[in-house]
Amino acid sequence: MSVSTTSTHRTISVEINGTTYERDVPASLLLVHFLRDDLDLTGTHIGCDTGSCGACTVQLGSAAIKSCCMLAVQADGASITTVEGLASEDGELTPLQRSFHEHHALQCGYCTPGMLMSATALLEQNPSPSEHEVKVALQGNLCRCTGYWNIVEAVVAVGEGGAR
């Protein structure tokens, strides 16, 4: 919502994983901290301080974005999906989450939410991506445990319609 007055705080209304939250937040609050600290959605992680690692990736609308490179106030009126919004209410995992599990695409799990969100955004746009297209989509998501090979395989497998 447009405002031409200036203020250090704003009341924002954000839809996250289908639920609308209205909160008063400082303009200086990063979106990732809004998610983690204000809303207790701790699945989105922080791995760096330069917008480089992608552990904080969420979907803004359908686009993958880094929530540490955005202010909460910029998300006013937006619709956001975090990793907590992927599986169904009763815990049924998405094909992508299942594919990560089958392909051993996670070890410590710290980069995983960001990877899942980037891959989810990709698959929504491109349901059967090539290996190269997956790598391009995940370029902004760093991992130090897996070396990426199993992650790429897991995403490609979803596009090919199932587990290996």
Added chain:
Amino acid sequence: MLLREVEYARPATVEEAIGLLSEHDGARALAGGQTLVNVMKARAASPDLLVDLADLDELRTISFSADQSALELGAMVTNTQVIGSSEVEVARPILAEVAATIADVQIRNRGTIGGNVCVNDPTNHYPPLLTALGASFTIRGASAERTVPADEFFLGVYLTAVEEGELLTKISVPTRRPGTGDAMAGITVGAHGTYLVNAAATVGPAGTRIVIGCVSSVPVRAAAMEEHLAAGDLSEANVRAAVTGLGATLDPPSDVHATADYRRHLAEVSAVRAVLQAAARAKG
């Protein structure tokens, strides 16, 4: 990784935005935020007021000028938009080709072409490219609007012709004429990484423009090389001859990734590659 207290406004019109930028000292325009938010996290800069341009739809369009001679990109056009634009593909595809190599998907989804040029970080992709393409930049202030050519737009590190209280509203890029080829070449740290050195080249009936990035506070025209190639001989032998001495004219920085000498060398290699690729495209 935590910002200082800051004021925030989200104007509905360009006029309101310019008004806010003019009225408040220490106001900064917030476009995609991919650079500015990170700069504020590091507390390397702490503006007093952020003027969020998110609602300024008129800055988000890609269209042709009235006479079809130029592609007009609103300052808030994102890299992802550039990549997916059919107008760009038709009129000046090099823009999309280069946009696709900027950072990563997440940053491209939010980062804007206007933000990229106004930051004018020496390693940014657009400044040398737009200089090679002969782009022009429309700047609107409280009382007037003016257009600045690329050669006069980039003034220094983080410094452009956009003054306090003004807003970059659009970038005009000449549409590619038949017989014109564009290319950008360089060396990055890792695939699609930050540039160590780059060179953008345009070759065609209007002549040859070669611009080197990352070697100075602003993109550098390789003037002597352009002159050597003005007659139109773009054979590899002549291009290699033309680049001789380019490195010696440059004063690039030394850092952890490259010494000044290495950058000089890479500048020459990149310039040759960019020109040869542009020449090949001009033919094809």
Added chain:
Amino acid sequence: MTAVETDAPILSKGSAVGQSVPRKEDRRLVQGQGVFFDDVKRKGMGYLHFVRSPYAHATIVSIDLSAALELPGVYGTLTGDEVAILTDPFFQIAAPPGGHVKDYALAVGKVRYLGEPVVAVVAETRELARDAAELVMVDYEPLEVVVDARAALAEGAPVLHEDCGGNLSYSGVWEWGDVDAAFAEADHVVSIDQLHFDRFNSTPLECGGALVEYNRGTGQWTMYTNNQFPGFAAIMMGPAMRVGLDKLRIVTQDIGGGFGNKITSHPQLVACCLLARKLKRAIQWTEWRTEFHQSMSHGNERWFEGTEVAVKADGTLLGFRTTAIDDAGAYLRYEPLGGVIWSQVAAGMYKWRHIRLEFTQAMTNKAPVSPNRGYSRMQQLWFTERVIDIVAHTLGFDPVEIRRKNFVQPEDMPYETPNGCVYDSGDYPRAMEMALELIGAERIEERRAEAASRGKLLGLGIGSTLDSGTNNFGQSQLINPDLQFSGNNEVATVKLDIFGEVVVTLGTTPQGQSHETTAAQVVADILHCEVDAVHVRAGHDSYWNSHAGFSGTYASQFAVTGLGAVKGAADMLAGQMVKLASMVFQCPEDAIELADGFARIKDNPEAALPFMALGAIPNANNAGFPEDPPTMNCRFVYRPPFDVPDKERKFGNLTLTYATQIHACVVEIDRETGVTEVVDYAAVDDCGVRINPQIVEGQVMGATAHAIGAALWESFVYDEDGNLLTPNFYDYHVPHALDMPPLKTGAFESPSPFTPLGTKGMGEGGGGGIHCICAGIQDALRAAGGAIVTDSHNPYHRVWEMLANPERSRGTVEVTSR
């Protein structure tokens, strides 16, 4: 894609062990339901931010907290002066003079590296803590800086720790065999001026931190943190804080990568504990990426100077002598153990018997060093691989043939090295064959020609390495004879709950190594139940009483120590279940078997007790038995079989197992720019019995990615003022998915004769990727000047330098022939 051949499985076919069982850990992690320390919150917690030194070396003249304390929302502060009163300096592993280092939770009196914590500020929000930290005024008087370990050892160098009198932390001569005779017998002596292993680390994606609470009534602290070696942390913290170890409860659940870099967080944890007590509230501390890079756990940078190698005409390597100079950074926290740990692989994979290595370690004004994936062995293995590669290069031997000739052979296993370490099992030639086949070595000249047509220099590189696992901590006595540490241990408990649920606790602190899954596989096989029926608690908690002095996850040992403890406890429980069933059925124990989730009479399977019955009896229904029914609650401490090494001869078995990894790569170098790309890769692993092949492969992949990053992009570079020029991910490039080459993996199993399950630890990997990329670059450069690779880290500018001035590096290698 994996080639699998197994030898002599320990457990019977149809078992869970040996299967790539999908992980138990995944369900919570793919839903973002993991609990990492920063996810833990307490009402009213105070956020801690450290004021850090902007100087690499300076005296602290004064600290003015007044402006910070006036800021509303600031709860309090902690300074070095307070710390020096409230705590004693941390225990030092080094003998004097290094042992005189005084290390505290905050800088006391002076700062010794850029980024060193000086003051801790606690406030209501993260941002306020940061704001307040900016208001703390510290007055410094800069001192001269030394950033090179060799300069730090020179006369007149600025001294970091006055109590030590100089910057030496440890120095010793390690010599075995008859080195002089070997050189007298040599047909060639290859001299290499200098080899340099660079400083980097594994940059786990999650940085350090903790949520610390203090219970005033009991005097106990609870730390929700990601320290990966709680045994060590507690031993360091307790005496410093003047409290018994039971007052220090360390809890971990999910940890976002460790790789050794989360072993030495005890100083920061002490600061958090003191503040939790002082301010009467929980303290939340999260380290930021830049802080991690500046201050945490850099890997050991090491020079090997004046190396000489004794070689016979037929390519047999007789021995070597060298001087190793190691850089410990500003404080000794796990150091100088690096000064002995390398000797686990002193001889690398080769049969030479005559070795002399003078090891000297110095302190410098840089971040303190701590174990980094491959800790200290990787440096030595890189050295032996460079040596054999350079010897091959200069004397005209084929790198594959010279390795085949000099490898310890499978028939020599178990093999005692010149310094008494025992390589338990392995087949290096077979692993190398497999790697060469996977990389398509026979086609390499074809590929080389094709690359040349594109203006690229192509090279094939081999890197062979060992991952030594399960330390004998007695090796610490070889660098300080007064230390009282030896052996190793790990603990596990396995019990049947009242409703028959199998519950396992571990003493380990997994950071992605899949302990819950692999432990469950082992238990399931021993108890003859389904893997899903075994519940393994996530993480570590010192409240569980499931840990001992060496508990933690480090040094490639879980498959031996952790699973050894699990096996021991599960065996105990299985025995108890059989015994209880025999008591109930009143028959001999050998008439009972465990099968399909029951304890039943072999000849009469209808007579069966489900786990629920077995669990209920001792817990809730124990009357009527003439003797006590077994408790169904078993705790086992696994102790590997070690002796205390011989301090005089520096001789003895220092590690229980040695996994093999042989890596091969193809690199392409752009002739015009030096830009280097790894275009193909193969990694072969032999870690004995694999509990879960997919998990093992995952570790090999991760080690490969780390090595590629270190070889081409990752380095902690300092300028001469001690400023870190790669303080975060802008300049410290961590490779991403597009940077990775295609990868083929291969595996086979040479079970260890020394371990309960025939397994070997293998998580670190040994840096095989660094070794093979160096070799690949050197091979590629043969066609363009023949430069010799003498650095572990070869970014584009260094490769370009080698292209532009090949004679510079060639000139550092000399051959003297008889």
